[in-house]
Amino acid sequence: MRFTLSTSILFLALFFSCGNHRFADETAPQFEDHSVSASSPSAVAPASVPPPPPPPPPINDVVFHDISVTVEAETEPEPTGDRYAETTENAFVPTSRETTSTFAIDADGGAYANVRRYLEQDGQLPPPNAVRTEEMINYFDIDYPFDNPGHPIALNGEITACPWTEGNRLVRIGIQGRPVAEEDLPANFVFLIDVSGSMSGGDKLPLLKSGMHRFVDKMAKDDYISIVTYASRTEVHLNATSGKDKKNIRRVIDRLRSGGGTNGGAGIQLAYEQAEEFLIPGGNNRILLGTDGDFNLGLSDHDALLELIEKKRESGIFLTVLGVGRGNFNEATMEQIANKGNGTYEYLDKVSQLEKVFFQESGKFNTVAKDVKVQVEFNPDQVKAYRLIGYENRLLNNEDFRDDTKDAGEIGAGQNVTALYEVIPTSKGVTASGPAFTIDFRYKLPDEDRSIPISLEVTDSGQSFAASSDHQRFVASVAGFSLILRDSDYRGTVTYNDISGWLNDVRLEDEYEYIEELKGLVATARKLE
Secondary structure (H helix, E strand, C coil): CCCCHHHHHHHHHHHHHCCCCCCCCCCCCCCCCCCCCCCCCCECCCCCCCCCCCCCCCCCCEEEECCEEEECCCCCCCCCCCECCCCCCCCCEECCCCCEEEEECCCCCHHHHHHHHHHHCCCCCCCHHHCCHHHHHHCCCCCCCCCCCCCCEEEEEEEEECCCCCCCEEEEEEEEECCCCHHHCCEEEEEEEECCHHHCCCCCHHHHHHHHHHHHHHCCCCCEEEEEEECCCEEEEEEEEECCCHHHHHHHHHCCCCCCCCCHHHHHHHHHHHHHHCCCCCCEEEEEEEECCCCCCCCCCHHHHHHHHHHHHHHCCEEEEEEECCCCCEHHHHHHHHHHCCCCEEEECCHHHHHHHHHHCHHHHCEEEEEEEEEEEECCCCEEEEEEECCHHHECCHHHCCCCCCCCEEEECCCEEEEEEEEEECCCHHHCCCCCEEEEEEEECCCCCCCEEEEEEECCCCCCCCCCCHHHHHHHHHHHHHHHHCCCCCCCCCCHHHHHHHHHHCCCCCCCCHHHHHHHHHHHHHHHC
């Protein structure tokens, strides 16, 4: 059948005027308008009603071929492979050269969950740079005692024989965050969700949406949540809404769809604006960024993105990063965003991890101390050389310790953080008098800019590893596992069998069976090697 020119024009006019049809970039996220107005009873009332959002950018050029209509849509780049920051392990430092070691704490647990994904789901050993020892250890809640009510953090330490290098000593530094009653902490949460095309896999956006639903389950009526998305463009889909309006929140979550490019920089800017607009003074103001870290539009330059985060953290808003997926997984960027944003980085590999992050350890979302720094002064009479195990990207200059302008790590309510040093003793060893080292800490309260000092002395009494505490045996087991997975030059004589034996001797509480799971991962890695 042939159309005359006038017939074609008439057809097209009718086609575009049809009230029930509209064009959309088929790769862009598809949403209905679910924004909650500032006058909604479930919304936080801002000082003034914000102007309506700008109209979305025009769709891509429409090209006509005869009477058909097609949309030239953006295409998401092919997966480029997972990306990790290159890590060179800390070497031994002789005390004849330097007696002081300084670093910022790292409360992230993302590396362990990602390692678990490689072993459990992919059936392969992880690349060495995916294994960060401090995050392997700090994934676990080992419940250090909190016995220092005058501060938001409590300290403890222990020195024993090093189980993988005969003659060396293993130093453990433990920090425990003060428990905080959650009902006393009204919260302003902004979920910033990557809905670009790279997030379409079942282990990405769908997993994040499941986590958001679990988060909503736990919200109190005085908690507020906003939802911001970014792809080729950014949008606010839910203004700050009370936890008592769970039905409306769930409706918005359910309709999130993926498609388009990844303008993460613009999304981060919009999320901070949203968090600032509905800021709760004295409350827990936090952005939760869910992404695979693949920024390919807008402010995608790595250094510029981190500079933006550094500027925005001065607003008193914390940023937690929730990493998902594989293929385009850019962990290097995600971990650094969390570090620069005064927050933590977690990786979501399966549904049970959602339960851990959003329910079991949700205290991580409530910061009790920020910019926590550690400085260890070793006694050269007892210590010939020392090596900090992990924390390679958290090292500080010694002069940074008292410089309150220097950023450091955060610790959440009820959260524990551990650092380990391997020490080569002098010939005097434990017969020398005085402490083997002194640990100085500095931290800031969440809404303060001046740091507070606190210190701890630990004496080496010559204790064997066999006589060590359950805490010491457990963290040594995780560290040894990390050394093997990294094929570390410092692994000494440690074997998978050693780790299994040490774990079997641990008698820590394991309510959610994460220690049992670790035993299984050690057995899996042994088979894969």
